[in-house]
Amino acid sequence: MPNMIVCVKQIADPEAPPGSFKVDEAAKRVLPPSGVSQVISPFDEQAVEAALRIKDAHGGRITVISLGKDFVGDVIKKPLAMGADELVLLEDAAFEDADSRSTAYALAMAIKKVGEYDLIFCGRQAADWDAGQVGSGIAELLGIPSITVAKNVELADGKMRVERVVADGYEVVEVAPPALITVSNELGEPRYPKLKGIMSAKTKPVATWTAQDIGADTSQLGAAGARAKLLKLFVPVKEAKCEIIEGENPEDAGVNLALKLREVKLI
Amino acid sequence: MAENKGVMVCGEIIEGKLAAITLEMLGGSRALADTLGEELCLVLMGSGIGNLATEAIAFGADKVYVVDDPLLADYQTDSYLPVMEKVVKEAAPNILILGQTAIGRDLAPKLAFRLDTAVAMDCIELIIDPESKLMLGTRPVYGGNARGVYACDTKPQMATVRAKAMEPREKDDSRKGEVISIESGLDPSMLRTKIVDKVKEEVVGIKLEDAEVVICGGRGMGSAEAFKELEELAKLLGGAVGATRPPCDDGWVPSTLQIGLTGKIISPTLYVGVALSGSSQHMAGCTGSKNIIAINKDAEANIFKEAQFGVVGDYKKVLPALTEKLKELLSG
Numbered sequence: 001m002p003n004m005i006v007c008v009k010q011i012a013d014p015e016a017p018p019g020s021f022k023v024d025e026a027a028k029r030v031l032p033p034s035g036v037s038q039v040i041s042p043f044d045e046q047a048v049e050a051a052l053r054i055k056d057a058h059g060g061r062i063t064v065i066s067l068g069k070d071f072v073g074d075v076i077k078k079p080l081a082m083g084a085d086e087l088v089l090l091e092d093a094a095f096e097d098a099d100s101r102s103t104a105y106a107l108a109m110a111i112k113k114v115g116e117y118d119l120i121f122c123g124r125q126a127a128d129w130d131a132g133q134v135g136s137g138i139a140e141l142l143g144i145p146s147i148t149v150a151k152n153v154e155l156a157d158g159k160m161r162v163e164r165v166v167a168d169g170y171e172v173v174e175v176a177p178p179a180l181i182t183v184s185n186e187l188g189e190p191r192y193p194k195l196k197g198i199m200s201a202k203t204k205p206v207a208t209w210t211a212q213d214i215g216a217d218t219s220q221l222g223a224a225g226a227r228a229k230l231l232k233l234f235v236p237v238k239e240a241k242c243e244i245i246e247g248e249n250p251e252d253a254g255v256n257l258a259l260k261l262r263e264v265k266l267i
Numbered sequence: 268m269a270e271n272k273g274v275m276v277c278g279e280i281i282e283g284k285l286a287a288i289t290l291e292m293l294g295g296s297r298a299l300a301d302t303l304g305e306e307l308c309l310v311l312m313g314s315g316i317g318n319l320a321t322e323a324i325a326f327g328a329d330k331v332y333v334v335d336d337p338l339l340a341d342y343q344t345d346s347y348l349p350v351m352e353k354v355v356k357e358a359a360p361n362i363l364i365l366g367q368t369a370i371g372r373d374l375a376p377k378l379a380f381r382l383d384t385a386v387a388m389d390c391i392e393l394i395i396d397p398e399s400k401l402m403l404g405t406r407p408v409y410g411g412n413a414r415g416v417y418a419c420d421t422k423p424q425m426a427t428v429r430a431k432a433m434e435p436r437e438k439d440d441s442r443k444g445e446v447i448s449i450e451s452g453l454d455p456s457m458l459r460t461k462i463v464d465k466v467k468e469e470v471v472g473i474k475l476e477d478a479e480v481v482i483c484g485g486r487g488m489g490s491a492e493a494f495k496e497l498e499e500l501a502k503l504l505g506g507a508v509g510a511t512r513p514p515c516d517d518g519w520v521p522s523t524l525q526i527g528l529t530g531k532i533i534s535p536t537l538y539v540g541v542a543l544s545g546s547s548q549h550m551a552g553c554t555g556s557k558n559i560i561a562i563n564k565d566a567e568a569n570i571f572k573e574a575q576f577g578v579v580g581d582y583k584k585v586l587p588a589l590t591e592k593l594k595e596l597l598s599g
């Protein structure tokens with residue numbers, strides 16, 4: 001039965017209206033939007049779902065690891081309510097202001113401390129910074145093969161069979177564990193936690209580890225270990241100048257839109 | 268390592284031709300190389316590359332590194348990664364640029380980690396800072412809600428660029444350049460993954476990425492059946508149908524129709540968004556659209572902030588009337 005690890009990130013809901021989004025340009029930080037709830041990054045939830053599908057078919061154990069701060073209990077425990085077995089939170093000032101490299105390093109060190117694993121799942125990218133580097137980076141640091149942007153995963157005859165999304169369709173790629181797979185939205189909706197799952201999540205083990213706990217070299221962590229430098233962060237200015245085409249009724253507006261498109265020579 | 272010099276582009280070959288993104292990267296990177304007064308080189312990996320190196324020179328490269336090996340026929344991390352590592356260590360470029368494609372998304376982060384440098388993913392603009400001479404990469408973050416400008420002190424300075432963010436140059440067959448063959452150094456035991464099947468899901472007709480007119484449907488379409496109406500309009504205007512993420516995730520249309528941050532990048536002359544909210548994640552794929560038209564019953568929908576013309580109303584009523592009138596105008 002496979003030992004599985006899933007890396008997840010808690011972020012502000014990316015589906016929140018764009019109008020609620022603000023940055024502090026001087027500090028180069030995103031301001032916490034008021035009234036927007038925290039969620040597990042959607043691609044990461046799909047990574048949890050991928051691991052659960054393997055567990056449904058073959059059994060096994062799923063450990064969820066999350067690096068962050070200000071964790072919201074009900075949010076970060078959602079993977080446990082969905083069916084994962086244990087949760088490890090990486091929380092330490094030394095992890096803060098990390099780039100993709102220092103994040104992947106901390107997660108790789110935590111995975112080494114967890115010990116035995118056959119499969120690691122990550123979302124294809126976090127829906128906040130959208131870099132899509134951490135999953136591949138973990139595989140590189142652990143020296144294991146990886147397959148990115150998966151839309152379907154199966155385990156058969158001791159091999160992972162992964163459908164990897166490419167521009168004109170998908171490829172079916174096989175790999176023997178241990179391996180890391182990043183999961184894309186095409187995998188489909190993650191399951192909703194059932195009441196029983198939510199109840200049992202309360203009793204599942206949750207550990208919090210610091211930089212020292214995972215034996216990390218602090219010069220490789222957080223801001224100290226970052227190679228990428230963010231020089232500027234801003235919200236692009238939009239020139240809102242939409243001309244609303246009116247009509248007596250919706251059909252009439254449709255006709256007027258056609259006439260407008262002809263008038264401005266778009267057709 | 269000796270002083271890093273030159274701008275290197277990691278090329279892609281699709282069905283025996285230089286990929287569109289590769290021509291774009293050559294065009295944009297030529298400008299970077301000229302600003303720095305450095306050479307522009309291209310890496311071509313594949314099997315049976317033939318005269319593509321000469322073509323790359325005509326599109327702006329000064330030097331082309333060719334690595335031809337049957338093990339490079341298909342992209343696999345375990346074959347392309349060590350080859351790129353080898354070429355970069357040999358050529359020691361100052362800047363390394365890849366495409367934000369199925370290949371670049373996979374290869375760039377691993378290569379950056381292996382070379383102990385940083386990569387700015389999915390850039391829409393690359394410039395050279397006049398003072399520091401460092402490359403500054405601008406990339407959309409937070410689903411396109413914000414932009415971040417990135418740099419790094421380590422070499423090579425790496426970036427991936429989004430499709431259509433750069434312009435290809437006119438082909439100039441009189442350009443001269445150097446072609447350098449490099450041994451891959453691969454052996455089959457290095458490949459831990461195996462491609463066992465390739466499934467094409469491309470729809471018939473005009474490719475979304477190349478279409479001059481794109482009719483795009485969103486969650487509000489409600490069903491697979493409803494997309495047929497969009498096809499009618501697309502056909503009339505000689506365009507292609509696209510979708511936001513929900514219709515793809517719900518299986519109304521194949522996921523190859525998805526436009527946006529994690530889907531296709533389009534740059535049509537005319538984009539018509541029907542029953543879609545215009546989320547930043549979707550609009551990230553439409554930024555190259557020259558004229559955006561919106562039809563949505565919610566006057567507050569974000570798409571009206573992006574659109575040039577819009578109709579607030581139920582698409583089920585607006586769209587047939589629009590299509591009929593356009594038919595009349597086009598036949599008259």
